[in-house]
Amino acid sequence: MPNDTVVKVQEYKDTLIKKAEHLITKCFPEKIVQLNELLATSMxxxxxxxxxxxxLNIPALAPVLVKNHSNSDDADGATDDGDHPPTKRARKDVLVSGQPVLALPSGTVPCNKPLCDMIKVVKPIxxxxxxxxxxxxMWISFMIPKIEDGNNFGVSIQEDTLAEIQTVESEAAAFFDQISRYFLSRAKVVSKVAKYPHIDDYRRAVVELDEKEYLSLWLVVCEVRNRYSSLHDIVIKNLEKLKKPRSSNTESLY
Incomplete structure (x- = not known):
């Protein structure tokens, strides 16, 4: 039973190595061309x-005039008890903190459809x-030989390439976080528009945020293409050392 497990693990490694080699030699160039064509589309x-x-589907309602009322029956809020001259009570100002949002009069606020269409294309990429x-x-990790003294130049190339791939993986994962943060930021600004519909700066902030996200999505596709190009370039240039980090010099001695 243990032998069967070892065989399956070795089969997994061999399959992964074949997939990686096919990926770097054929799929990466095709992906670079595909992304270049995508960047040239009208989207x-x-x-x-x-x-x-x-x-935004949030109309600015008609302004409501707010009057300050005093507890006095007189128009000027004066009191007169007969013995003392009339005195004015202190005025109590009404603080307007915004419009209470119980329901939007025109229905829900939709997401930005053009950007959502772009996100549907960008996320699978x-x-x-x-x-x-x-x-x-994992491919490079499997090809790193056991630790030995000397002749580690090829191993250092493997380690540098592995570090570059790990950086690309981390950057790609961060692109997902960027998309989620856009929706969260937009929701916060839209909620401000709903509460303060007469302040045009909040409406303008939504417009600027959408424009920024459009530029960011375009930049993400460019960066993904550049990362495919850099990975393909560094692996192809060092393919021999990646596969055989330690060359044998015994043949040259005879």
Missing amino acids: FNERNFDEVHQD IRKLVEDSNLLK
Whole structure:
């Protein structure tokens, strides 16, 4: 039974090595071309910022006049008990902290549809980069030889390449966090618009946030393409040393 387990583990390693080699030699170049073509489409290229704006569906209601009422029956709030001259009571100002949001009059506030369409395209690309980076990381880890004294130049190349792949994997995972933070930030600003519908700065903040996210999504696709290009370049240039980090010099001695 233990032998069967060892065989299955070795089969897993051999399969992973074959997938990684196919990935770096064929899939990476195809992915780079695919991302270049995606960046040339109308969704990511030649689109004005006006095309990614979204109506908030939060109308500015008619202004409500607020009057301050005193407890006096007189219009000026004066009191007269007969013995003392009339005195004015201290005025109590009404603090308006915003419009209470119980329900939006025009229904829900929609997400930004153009950006959501872009996110649907970008998220699988980010996920694929994370998966490919993880595969390459395990591939190089399996090819690192046992620790020995001397002749570690090829091993250092493996370790440097492995560190670069781990950096790419971490950056790709951070792209997901960037998308979630956009929705959270937008929701906070939209809630401000709902509470203070007459303040145009909050509405403008939503517009600026959408434009920033559009630029960020374009930049994410560019960065993913660049990461595929850099990984393909560094692996292809050092492929011989990655596969055989320790070369044997015995043949040259005879």
